[in-house]
Amino acid sequence: MRVVAHAKVNLFLRILAREAPTGFHQIETAFALLELADELVVTRTARDVALTVHGPDLGPSEENLAVRAARAVLEATGQKFGVALELTKRIPVRAGLGGGSSDAAAALHAVNLLAGNAVPSHELLHFATRLGTDVAFFASGAPCAVAWGRGERLFRFAPPPAMPALIAMPSPPVGVATPDAYRWWDEMHPDPHSRGPVVLDAEAFAAWGSIGRLGGNDFEIPVFGKHPPLRALFERLAGTHPYWVRLCGSGSAVAAVYGDKRRRDDAAMTLGEKRQGLIKTGTLASPPAGPAPVEVLP
Helix, strand or coil: CEEEEEEEEEEEEEEEEECCCCCCEEEEEEEEEEEEEEEEEEEEECCCEEEEEECCCCCCHHHCHHHHHHHHHHHHCCCCCEEEEEEECCCCCCCCCCHHHHHHHHHHHHHHHHCCCCCCHHHHHHHHHHHCCCHHHHHHCCCEEEEEECCCEEEECCCCCCCEEEEEECCCCCCCCHHHHHHHHHHHCCCCCECCCCCCCHHHHCCHHHHCCCCCECCHHHHHHHCHHHHHHHHHHHCCCCCEEEECCCCCCEEEECCCHHHHHHHHHHHCCCCCEEEEEEECCCCEEEECCCEEEC
């Protein structure tokens, strides 16, 4: 079967606390899906998990989240068969767009479907939480959701209208590892602290203008401090007058949402499409395939 694994943006992101002694960070964030997506082809085999990637080098397959997700389902169902995963990467790697997490969620659901949905949905979401903070959101099937803690606490909300979006990446490329971003944030906040979540009104997510007033991304100051070209790119994108603009996760991509395609395309021309890594996409206003967490393609 072929399934799509959509990218995401963080509408806002706040670091609430650093746990002691683990050092794990509690966060509050809101996710929204993008049209931009990877494609995963999953085929049943006799045993084990094999991975083929079309696109950038993703490192050892044993560390790939989609492979780990597939193995989690196979182990839970008694290793009765194996799978071959063929992954076509369209979502930039280490850009904060959640590509690896989305691939993992797609693998969870696809392999479980091949197993006759033997793993209950609540247990599948538990697997997702163990794989990573973003995986639970992608596995939930929600187009938009607020997440707390380690991502295991999710609240779905009605998405704002679908709008054209522009993803921009610095040239030359800048890779930002999430652990590094947290470490830079910790260096700026040496004393562990705790702050409460924002009191959110559902109406705040009804339009992109109000979303833009929810707050920023706590990673922006430390990441921009370490990578001035990324700050300059953010400022250039903000100068194209989008409804909303943010660093994507911990970076290194930045995203903006516009009122119509003409404004989005004008912004791409202003930034210089030939010199700058740009992706034209859009936000999703509904789940990609009804209530299903993944979109199964013919």
